[in-house]
Amino acid sequence: MKHYVFNLATVxxxxxxxxxxxxxxxxxxxxxxxxxxxxxxxxxxxPEQESVIWADSDKLGLFCSQTGHSNAAxxxxxxxxxxxxxxxxxxxxxxxxxxxxxxxYYPYSEGAVETALTGTLPKTLNQSGQSDSHLKKLNLFTGTxxxxxxxxxxxxxxxxxLLRKHSISISSTKYADCPLDRILIKTSSGNAVSGKxxxxxxxxEVSFTEPSDELTINVSGIVLSExxxxxxxxxxxxxxxxxxxxxxxxxxxxxxxxxxxxxxDLSKETTINLDSFKSSEIEDNSINxxxxxxxxxxxxxxxxxxxxxxxxxxxxxxxxxxxYTTAPDQSYTVSDGVKGSSPGxxxxxxxxxxxxxxxxxxxxxxxxxxxxxxxIYFNTNGEENGKLKCGxxxxxxxxxxxxxxxxxxxxxxxxxxxxxxxxxxTWTIHKDFAEYDAYKDPQLMDRNLGALSExxxxxxxxxxxxxxxxQWGRKDPFVGADDSQWGSTTTRKTYDCNDNEIEIAxxxxxxxxxxxxxxxxxxxxxKREDLGKYPMAFYYSGxxxxxxxxxxxxxxxxxxxxxxADDSNKLGHKTIYDPCPPGYRVMNPYAMTGAxxxxxxxxxxxxxxxxxxxxxxxxxTNKEALQVRCNENEIAYIPATGLMKFxxxxxxxxxxxxxxxxxxxxxxxxxxxxxxxxxxxxANFNTMGGRGYVSYGHSVRCEKIK
Numbered sequence: 033m034k035h036y037v038f039n040l041a042t043v044x045x046x047x048x049x050x051x052x053x054x055x056x057x058x059x060x061x062x063x064x065x066x067x068x069x070x071x072x073x074x075x076x077x078x079p080e081q082e083s084v085i086w087a088d089s090d091k092l093g094l095f096c097s098q099t100g101h102s103n104a105a106x107x108x109x110x111x112x113x114x115x116x117x118x119x120x121x122x123x124x125x126x127x128x129x130x131x132x133x134x135x136x137y138y139p140y141s142e143g144a145v146e147t148a149l150t151g152t153l154p155k156t157l158n159q160s161g162q163s164d165s166h167l168k169k170l171n172l173f174t175g176t177x178x179x180x181x182x183x184x185x186x187x188x189x190x191x192x193x194l195l196r197k198h199s200i201s202i203s204s205t206k207y208a209d210c211p212l213d214r215i216l217i218k219t220s221s222g223n224a225v226s227g228k229x230x231x232x233x234x235x236x237e238v239s240f241t242e243p244s245d246e247l248t249i250n251v252s253g254i255v256l257s258e259x260x261x262x263x264x265x266x267x268x269x270x271x272x273x274x275x276x277x278x279x280x281x282x283x284x285x286x287x288x289x290x291x292x293x294x295x296x297d298l299s300k301e302t303t304i305n306l307d308s309f310k311s312s313e314i315e316d317n318s319i320n321x322x323x324x325x326x327x328x329x330x331x332x333x334x335x336x337x338x339x340x341x342x343x344x345x346x347x348x349x350x351x352x353x354x355x356y357t358t359a360p361d362q363s364y365t366v367s368d369g370v371k372g373s374s375p376g377x378x379x380x381x382x383x384x385x386x387x388x389x390x391x392x393x394x395x396x397x398x399x400x401x402x403x404x405x406x407x408i409y410f411n412t413n414g415e416e417n418g419k420l421k422c423g424x425x426x427x428x429x430x431x432x433x434x435x436x437x438x439x440x441x442x443x444x445x446x447x448x449x450x451x452x453x454x455x456x457x458t459w460t461i462h463k464d465f466a467e468y469d470a471y472k473d474p475q476l477m478d479r480n481l482g483a484l485s486e487x488x489x490x491x492x493x494x495x496x497x498x499x500x501x502x503q504w505g506r507k508d509p510f511v512g513a514d515d516s517q518w519g520s521t522t523t524r525k526t527y528d529c530n531d532n533e534i535e536i537a538x539x540x541x542x543x544x545x546x547x548x549x550x551x552x553x554x555x556x557x558x559k560r561e562d563l564g565k566y567p568m569a570f571y572y573s574g575x576x577x578x579x580x581x582x583x584x585x586x587x588x589x590x591x592x593x594x595x596x597a598d599d600s601n602k603l604g605h606k607t608i609y610d611p612c613p614p615g616y617r618v619m620n621p622y623a624m625t626g627a628x629x630x631x632x633x634x635x636x637x638x639x640x641x642x643x644x645x646x647x648x649x650x651x652x653t654n655k656e657a658l659q660v661r662c663n664e665n666e667i668a669y670i671p672a673t674g675l676m677k678f679x680x681x682x683x684x685x686x687x688x689x690x691x692x693x694x695x696x697x698x699x700x701x702x703x704x705x706x707x708x709x710x711x712x713x714x715a716n717f718n719t720m721g722g723r724g725y726v727s728y729g730h731s732v733r734c735e736k737i738k
Contacts, residue, residue, distance in 0.1 A: 676729025
């Protein structure tokens, strides 16, 4: 598999419409199409806004009556990614006497018709710092062009913005140094400042079709001062925009929140000073993710589930994982000549000064990340009670005030509206372990950690059931393969806190990095005190048994279950490095044993004999998840996720196909660098008999803590 890194605005672009992401792809065409194929060069013009810098996901909508193109989606050329001049190839072959009229618009909308384009100015905007980048995808750019024959087949079109940027500049002496959190605008007249709108391309008229007189702008990264700071929103073009409005401005002051209320005359450029506004203290209405039962008893973790759109959440930022102290345990030995240990784990108190989104699987999945009073706050996407865009993200905490430098800890946010608790499945364990209370009736989630579906390709045509990947013993996840095909080895795209795409084909590195970039570290062992500092680094340690443990100190208790004997009836405890959300931990090694006929080893080379697997004979042919009978009445779906591993330069992390793996909490006693895992392929099904190097990246399935 070859990866192509286009060093334009540090964006890596592999557009599926232009480049095939299969192993057969060896070259990238950087030239124009063959002679007599049209190309369209596009620039944008937007008053008071920067030109659009084209990204690999950008598409134009094209109408051309002469060629029959009606709202055709035209993808961008890879050669112009990161530039303000976008080159688009609409695949139109022409004759010498052709005359073609083009009407194009951006961004592309599937349901658009040439006479009427529509859009929405949402009731909630999210702005980071002084950037107006949150307006880009909300604006509409249109333009026309003509090809009139001749040798030059490039048509130049300038797209002009339909909507206009408005600003509110805010200053304060009284509340200087207070972070700005939110502005709520409500017009006195009831005239619209948000809502659905329609543009008549024949008359040039723009009007709201579903108007709203309210607009909320959530803000992060702006601190009030005597110098005015601006927040931005869009409006449909009006000759004169002058609206009296009431404003509610929420700020953070000390350990509390203050609401400032007043009025202002909104225009294209509005200036207000908050010193004259009326102030009142307000309650913190954010949802505490560490108190899922709302009983006042905190249960911290390294992963939190956020399931409602347009909602503010918080979680404690001073606790490492679940904060549990794991006692040393020297009651077991290993037999491969390189002794591991269970030295115990003692957490320390964190003191973060700032935080930010390190990576997210969708642009603007989360927003408004801040640190207040020992908590990290963030907002989910969308509007309250609206539709939630699902995905995964990692929030990092820093000891500096500007969210730069060394990371002190990080938390995975699993954004899903699935009711995971109601979908728990109780597994029947193998009869050989039925006498042990600790092992009986394990309740597992119906999907892998980080998955956005419990079923996969055959139902949804995507790999969203794969979830995330973890090196054994680590708390921080790695993203999996994209949805280009069932056995894809192309990494799913991720984005930074400013919605810029993060490079997915990372370059070899021998140094650790806290930067927002995916890296791998080759043959360098991590020290215990550095376990939380480099959440985007994949560790490869070597080829011998002792080298394959990615940490400098060989510890068997990172996920809380040292190599106890099977008859010990002990499962250990959840640790500060466990990646599961509150109330859950990595599944125990006995959880899925009932699916295999043998207990010791738990392995059958013949997938047909005695297995509680329904589709063992055709799951690979049908490109679907393995269907395992977890109890008499329920079916569990286990996707063929493959694994992550380092093999050789260049870094190509995925090996996928018709096999899958799920880690357990237990390392093996006979191999210092191996841990137990569920493993299946077309010929084998392993439960406790499956083992793999701890440096591999496998799926995790969370078990409800009894």
